[in-house]
Structures are given as structure tokens and as C-alpha cells.
Amino acid sequence: MQPANIILGDLKKSKKLFKNGHYKIIFDQPYHLYLDKSQSQAYITMIEADKFSSLLHDPTLNLIEKYKHKILKGFTGKLSFYDLGPGMPTKTIPLLKQLQETGVPFDYFPVDVSENFLNITEKEINKIGITCHRINSLFEDLPKVIVNDKNEEKLFFIGLTFNNYRPDKILKLLKQLAGNDGTCLIITEYFKKKNIETILLPYRDKYAEYFNYLSLKLAGIEQEQLSYFTEFRNQRIEMGFRVLEDLQLAPDLVIEKDTEIITAISYRYSKNNLIKHINKYFSCFEFFEHNEKDISLASFKFSN
Numbered sequence: 001m002q003p004a005n006i007i008l009g010d011l012k013k014s015k016k017l018f019k020n021g022h023y024k025i026i027f028d029q030p031y032h033l034y035l036d037k038s039q040s041q042a043y044i045t046m047i048e049a050d051k052f053s054s055l056l057h058d059p060t061l062n063l064i065e066k067y068k069h070k071i072l073k074g075f076t077g078k079l080s081f082y083d084l085g086p087g088m089p090t091k092t093i094p095l096l097k098q099l100q101e102t103g104v105p106f107d108y109f110p111v112d113v114s115e116n117f118l119n120i121t122e123k124e125i126n127k128i129g130i131t132c133h134r135i136n137s138l139f140e141d142l143p144k145v146i147v148n149d150k151n152e153e154k155l156f157f158i159g160l161t162f163n164n165y166r167p168d169k170i171l172k173l174l175k176q177l178a179g180n181d182g183t184c185l186i187i188t189e190y191f192k193k194k195n196i197e198t199i200l201l202p203y204r205d206k207y208a209e210y211f212n213y214l215s216l217k218l219a220g221i222e223q224e225q226l227s228y229f230t231e232f233r234n235q236r237i238e239m240g241f242r243v244l245e246d247l248q249l250a251p252d253l254v255i256e257k258d259t260e261i262i263t264a265i266s267y268r269y270s271k272n273n274l275i276k277h278i279n280k281y282f283s284c285f286e287f288f289e290h291n292e293k294d295i296s297l298a299s300f301k302f303s304n
């Protein structure tokens with residue numbers, strides 16, 4: 001299906017009337033942000049921009065560098081490394097190099113809805129002498145795609161994208177993928193009240209606004225017809241737009257003035273809350289924490 005049709009269909013399905021008499025469209029499936037090449041290009045511009053890179057991207061790389069040997073130390077046999085949404089893939093490379101250095105045999109499977117990100121990943125990963133077994137698929141469809149080989153260990157790495165999902169949805173999917181023997185690895189930024197302004201900063205600039213706007217551009221909406229907002233509510237950062245005039249997007253789809261459209265969410269859990277969610281689905285977990293200025297990050301590794 002064409003990206004525009006996917007977006008229009010999901011906008012239609014998600015439109016709800018709220019008590020205050022305004023419509024709200026909670027339109028936060030992460031893949032909406034990566035259906036088209038222009039979106040992956042805008043993502044790259046956003047994470048290279050000063051605030052995103054200094055307040056989120058670089059500290060995450062520091063976390064991985066600091067703990068990569070501990071994170072990967074349990075793997076010894078043949079490993080299938082599934083990288084859910086590798087993006088650039090700056091955070092994956094240190095982990096794969098660590099496996100190379102310690103002589104762990106592995107196959108690398110980047111999984112991404114975006115062909116552009118798969119192309120970038122393949123190019124970068126080939127540079128360190130690793131072959132990519134690319135899977136151009138939604139994470140949600142991966143259980144149908146992967147082959148079960150009892151002789152291989154499996155690692156599912158989703159990085160910060162974990163936070164773009166509602167907790168039960170992503171943990172249920174990871175449990176389905178990992179089964180009884182697989183291991184999952186996520187990265188998260190903790191919620192700490194004193195850090196709230198720092199947490200919001202990377203999402204409050206023109207790069208984040210444009211990146212969020214692009215999914216609505218695919219539906220034929222002009223940027224001038226929208227006003228961007230970023231707020232912390234419901235334990236997550238909510239990004240989206242207020243609609244400034246009535247929009248007729250299809251014969252059966254009108255979006256009224258003052259409708260709020262949420263285009264992305266990014267959860268910020270407290271440590272206890274995240275542990276509570278993980279424990280609902282997985283019995284064993286380890287975590288690795290890294291603090292830098294007002295940024296408090298952790299990587300959780302879990303399995304059954």
C-alpha cells in the first residue's frame with residue numbers, strides 16, 4: 001500500500017471525539033514516521049542537530065561503549081543478532097565489534113520498515129567486514145518471518161525505539177520473538193522530575209517539528225495548517241499538532257479545526273515502573289546505568 005493511503009486509513013481509524021467537544025487523533029504507531037525516504041532523511045538531520053545529539057544520541061553511545069562487554073558477555077555459541085530498527089546504525093556497530101573482538105560467531109539481521117535505513121545500515125556494517133541479512137519488514141510481522149533454529153542463541157536489540165511503543169505492546173511482541181531462550185536488549189532514558197526540561201529539549205526544535213510533520217504531509221496537510229506541541233503527559237513525551245483550520249483530506253475524512261493529532265510518543269519510565277512492566281513478561285533481567293549531566297540512561301537485558 002502507498003504511504004499516503006496507510007496514513008489516511010490510520011488517521012480515519014484513530015479519530016475520536018473527546019469530552020471537551022474536540023477531536024483527538026492518537027496516531028502514534030512508530031512506523032508512520034519512516035514510511036518514506038524523506039522521513040528517514042529528516043530523522044538523520046534531527047539526530048545530528050545539536051540538542052538531539054548532545055542530549056540523547058551521544059550519551060547513548062557512551063552507555064554502550066561503557067557496558068558493551070558486560071552486555072554481551074553471556075553469549076558464546078552461534079548468535080543470531082536481530083537489530084530492530086538499526087537507523088544509522090551508530091549504536092549497533094560497537095556491539096558487533098565487541099562480538100568480533102571476543103570471537104563470538106554471529107549472523108546479523110537488521111529489521112526495518114525503511115529501505116533507506118537498511119541501505120545505510122548495510123553500507124556501514126559492510127565497512128567492518130560483516131554481512132547483512134536484511135529483513136525489510138515491520139517488527140510486528142517479524143514473528144512470521146524468522147526461522148526457529150534451536151542450535152542458535154537469539155538477541156533482539158531495539159534500542160531507544162522501545163520507548164516509542166506502549167509498554168504492553170512492545171513487551172508482548174518481544175516475548176513472542178524471544179520465546180523461552182531468546183534475549184532482549186533495550187535502551188531507555190529514565191524519568192526524573194528534576195530532569196523534565198532536559199528530557200523535553202531534544203523534541204522542542206524545528207528539526208523534531210519537521211520530522212513529526214512529515215507523516216501528516218503524506219496525508220496532504222500543509223505545515224502552515226498546523227501548530228506543533230511537545231508535552232509531558234501520561235508518563236511519556238507526546239509530540240503532535242493542533243489543527244488550525246478544517247481539513248478535507250478525503251471524501252470521507254474531515255479533520256476539524258482544533259483537533260489534536262499525536263504523531264509520536266516516547267515513554268520515560270522510572271526505574272521501578274519499567275521493572276514492573278518487564279517483570280510482567282520476563283523473569284530475568286539485568287540493567288546497566290549511565291548518568292551524564294541531567295541525562296539518566298539505562299540499558300536493560302531480559303529473558304525468561
Ligand SMILES: C[S@@+](CC[C@H](N)C(=O)[O-])C[C@H]1O[C@@H](n2cnc3c(N)ncnc32)[C@H](O)[C@@H]1O
Pocket residue numbers: 030031034084085086087088091111112113114117137138139140158159160161
Ligand atoms: C528512532 S530510529 C532508532 C535508530 C536506532 N536503533 C537508535 O536507537 O538510535 C527507529 C528505527 O526503527 C525503524 N522502525 C520504526 N518502527 C518500525 C516498525 N514498526 N517496523 C520496522 N521498523 C521500524 C525506523 O525505520 C528506524 O530505522
